[in-house]
Amino acid sequence: MSTPDTSRPVAGQGGDRAVGDAGGDSEFAAHQTTGGAEAATATVIDKDYPVTPVPTHARKGFFSLAVVLLGFTVFTPTMVAGAQLGVSFNLNDLIIVIALGSLVLGAYVAALGWIGARTGLTTVVMARYTLGTRGSKLASLLLGGTQIGWYGVCIGMIGDLTAQALGWDTFAAKAAIMIAVSALMCITACYGYRGMYWVSLISTPLILVLAFWVMSRSLAEVGGWAGLAAIEPESQMSIAVAITAVVGTFVSAGTQAPNWTRFARSGRQAVIACLTGFLIGNALMIFFGAIGAITFGEGDFVLILYRMGLVGWGLFLLFGNLWKSNADAAYSFGVAGAEAFEKPSKTRFIVVGSIIGTVLALIGVHEHLPQYLGLLGTFIPPLGGVIIGDYLARWRRTQMPEGEKLPRFNLVTLGIYVVSCALAWSAGELAIGIPPVIGILAALVLSLALAKLSPKR
Template sequence: MSTTHEPHLDLASEYEHEPVPSTARRSLTSIAAVWFGFPMNLGNAVFGGVIVYNLGTVAGLSAILIGNLALFAYVGALSYIAGRSGKSFSQQAAATFGEKGRVAAAGFLATVVLGWFSFQIGLTGTTLRDALGWPALIGALIGGIAYTLVTIVGIRALSWLGMIAAPLFVVLAIVAIAFGASDAGMSATDIWSYRGAGTALSFGAAVSIVIAGFADSGTMTADFTRWSTSGRAAVAATFTAFPVANFLAYSIGGLVVAVGGSADPGTDGGGFLNLLTGHGVVLTAVAVAFVFINLGSVASHCLYNGAVGWSGITERGMRPVAIGLGIVGSVIAVTGVWDKFLDWLNLLGIFVPPIGAVLIIDQLVLRRRTGGAAAYRYTAFAAWALGAAAATTSHYLFPGSVDSVVGIIAGAASYGALEFARRSVGQRPALVLDGVQTEAA
């Protein structure tokens, strides 16, 4: 399938069904803006506040940094593959899990990110309600429509939005922390010596939260970084997100808690919109715009991931799929079901990372080449299952362990061992092609 890239059009090709050609690749600044603007969101500030509330400033920020370094290693490797090949996550999954097998991997993650999209819509409504008294339903509906419209413009819109959302987040966060510190009479020494007051999280659990927060979209990084000019450029763009932007977002939330700026830090964490209201009409208006820009950046990224994933599976265009998923996600959000997603989505740190680990070993370490004929590859599915099983065991039997890292290591080791065993005995994995059992090329 051949398409022509028209950079002057807002609705140019998104290359849903083929690798992005070299003529359509985008600059490092553009792709960095896509990734850098994604983690800079109020949700991550909330999580960062919860972590610091439980561990204290120094230990909390240390856990946040370690989690981000782990994310960089994981997402950076997947981004390198994407920048080198130009393939989306769905196309990557087809090479590793099989043309039909990719439905399980890509479909799973493309559905998971729809949950995050709904969460951001719901968070838009409740944030505006709590800070300004707006009806939550109205805020959520406006957000759902606006975020879907941004998504259908494509990768260019995500880049533009990131260039606005990230700087605005940093500036308003500094203002909020200054207000919080002033109201509480806190000094810099007081902030750094804050020891926390919660007991719900261990250090390892805090690291797991950081990794799990981007386990899904991080694994699907290829949908963004396939537009990079090279593998190295894709890694550089990823670095701006992990550790830079994600660490800043979490840390800002942690500092909000440390200065006493959160009324209920154990639940609300480091959300700081409340610190920006009540200081005049202008700042309040900016705060309202900030909610839509900030949460819209996250929601649009998630919907883009979901739309590219399902368009690859269904062989339909990204934009019609995005509109359909946007409607579904908005309905889920306004019914209030989104509020039940958070704990479940965080558990995806157990089930998602082994998928990326298998892709990394298959396409970066073993450098396997496929002609795309395989329907299913059982070694990839077995390694995914073993990695998830190891992470689940770690989660329940060894509280405080970093489940995501356990799953990555176990998935990678399992796949490497299974492929080594298969090649050692001279066997090829049995595949099913159009109902006929055969062997892989």
């Protein structure tokens, strides 16, 4: 617990900010700090407010928020996790495992999303109030760096699968594809919430229709639902490992849900939108992958469409879902960069991060990154648990007020984060329980229990 930093945090420089009442999520009320609202508003040059609370006039309706979050989770690489489950469980057990894992994931993301809506802040800016003005740089590095890595993985995937579909084997052809699609995703992210909304609104319904059609073709291969239920699993997997796989598909990205739910008009809207995306959307993609693995021996519907000779539709599914999901990733590392360097605009960080991710894809690092990034997934969920616990214990009544004097490092919460990460990692090594859930719960409980040891407000 260090000496307080008497400078105002960047998150406290906004004009209007939406807050909830101490007891629930009724209507948001406009709030201004004493003397500085007009001057602070003039410094905000980014309409997405990456380091300031989203003002009341910029809030979005439920439909808009649900479209963005559903578009975020309709992500074909999630089908790979579903494929692993599909060959390990019968139909009834498969549905139970997906439902349980999705409930855990949805509850965690919804809690963070609720806080994002009530404070109007991104995850990395909320980390300033939890970890300190300098301690929050850990969150920015962890969340932003991980998203740059996944951005590169997706760019490389698009290059490889597109070249495979079109029979282009040269590196120059793959490189041209990667650079072109990266530029498109980068531009979409620079447009911010509005750009991601329109891409998701147009592509997500079409992708879901196509995915349901492929699922119907898959069921026809095995004689419908009765035939699918009669198929015995080829391998075995414990329930704990299976639920871990479901939770792990989007728990890292879900930690950054406040990046979008901060635009919600109420905490209730944010919760329902998060459940729509992470409980329904993510569960559907896992289920699709499982059915594809059972019926065609391939969980990725893109490759199934290739095999069926529907290369054009396969490319549409590939581009459509990775475009919007990777634009979300670019947006996330953009706002993380804005917090880390304390700048009022995300654009430069989106551009630089996109370039780094594209270079990683061009040199082939994307073929080796998923395992490493998956390991980082163990260390990201406890961050969300610390933020939730610390918010409930210390900030809920005042909604992380602007101008609050914050310490440079909150050694209590930083210590809780380290201990929770160690517990989650150990659980994974020893195959005990569900590592992401253990990390989240440990961080949440310890943050609530030890809140009084944090620097006085």
